[in-house]
Amino acid sequence: DTGVSQNPRHKITKRGQNVTFRCDPISEHNRLYWYRQTLGQGPEFLTYFQNEAQLEKSRLLSDRFSAERPKGSFSTLEIQRTEQGDSAMYLCASSLRPGPNEQFFGPGTRLTVL
Amino acid sequence: AQKITQTQPGMFVQEKEAVTLDCTYDTSDPSYGLFWYKQPSSGEMIFLIYQGSYDQQNATEGRYSLNFQKARKSANLVISASQLGDSAMYFCAMEGWSGGSNYKLTFGKGTLLTVNP
Numbered sequence: 001d002t003g004v005s006q007n008p009r010h011k012i013t014k015r016g017q018n019v020t021f022r023c024d025p026i027s028e029h030n031r032l033y034w035y036r037q038t039l040g041q042g043p044e045f046l047t048y049f050q051n052e053a054q055l056e057k058s059r060l061l062s063d064r065f066s067a068e069r070p071k072g073s074f075s076t077l078e079i080q081r082t083e084q085g086d087s088a089m090y091l092c093a094s095s096l097r098p099g100p101n102e103q104f105f106g107p108g109t110r111l112t113v114l
Numbered sequence: 115a116q117k118i119t120q121t122q123p124g125m126f127v128q129e130k131e132a133v134t135l136d137c138t139y140d141t142s143d144p145s146y147g148l149f150w151y152k153q154p155s156s157g158e159m160i161f162l163i164y165q166g167s168y169d170q171q172n173a174t175e176g177r178y179s180l181n182f183q184k185a186r187k188s189a190n191l192v193i194s195a196s197q198l199g200d201s202a203m204y205f206c207a208m209e210g211w212s213g214g215s216n217y218k219l220t221f222g223k224g225t226l227l228t229v230n231p
Contacts, residue, residue: 033218042118042205042221043159056218089157095217102149103219105159 002026004106006092012112013082020078021109025094032075033103034067035091036060043091049075082113116141116210118222126228127196134181135191135204135225143210148189149219150180153203162204165189196229203227 005024013019025032030051035043046065047057051072061067064082069075079086089110093103117140127133139148150162165173165180173180181190189208193200203226207219 031217035219040223042207042223043219045218045220048218058218091159093159093219102161102164104161105151107156107158110157 004092004094004104006090006106006109008109009107010110010112012114014114015084016081018078018080019082019111020076021090021092021111023075023077023092023106025074025092026096026104029094029096029104030072031095031097031103032069033093033095034075034077035093037089037091037108038087046077079111082111084113087111087113116143116146116208116220118206118208118220120206120222120225122225123223124226124228126230127193129198129229129231130195132192132194133196133227135193135206135227137189137191137206137222139187139189139206139208141208141210145211147209147211148180148182149207149209150178150189150191151205151207151221152200153205153224155202159205163191193227198229198231201227201229 007022033048034046037043045058047067049069064080067077089108091108093105095103119138146167148165152160163175163178165182177194179192203224205221205224207221
């Protein structure tokens with residue numbers, strides 16, 4: 001399978017715990033995005049990378065959130081001291097420039113904070 | 115900043131009929147791209163169709179076509195010959211290009227399409 005993969009698919013954690021999600025983009029794609037989707041809403045942009053450089057972060061990304069993309073390959077999104085409001089689907093997408101910025105999405109990681 | 119408005123929370127269509135899903139947008143960017151994605155109950159976002167703001171012709175991809183009316187800032191999705199497998203959530207999204215690193219997608223709230231047999 002050469003699509004975008006995300007792990008884990010589901011994560012249940014207790015409030016206050018740290019969680020880390022992984023995204024493996026399509027191999028030749030140099031852009032990688034993280035979005036968050038809550039119930040009944042469209043995805044909201046969190047951050048994106050071009051190769052290993054994190055070029056933009058949304059205001060939604062509080063200090064408890066950190067994302068990395070070492071070596072410009074896979075990416076990790078860490079949430080520290082999780083809160084119930086962090087419960088959402090976290091989507092990763094990748095794209096290849098040049099051309100229209102068609103983003104290919106992974107299956108998402110559904111986070112539930114108890 | 116970009117904004118996408120999808121005014122139809124839910125739509126119903128009979129199998130084999132055509133359906134139009136509405137999308138209006140607002141942006142100050144001189145150039146932009148408009149996208150439609152499908153999200154089945156499994157959760158994965160599936161790219162359907164793309165329209166660039168300077169494209170002269172409306173985009174088509176198989177049974178999907180995008181009715182782009184730039185002056186009205188609308189980018190409606192038309193699905194012809196609906197199939198049961200088309201039942202899903204549909205999101206309109208845009209990407210603005212203002213010379214900066216604005217490559218993120220801004221999504222609407224979506225329209226839940228149900229295809230009846």
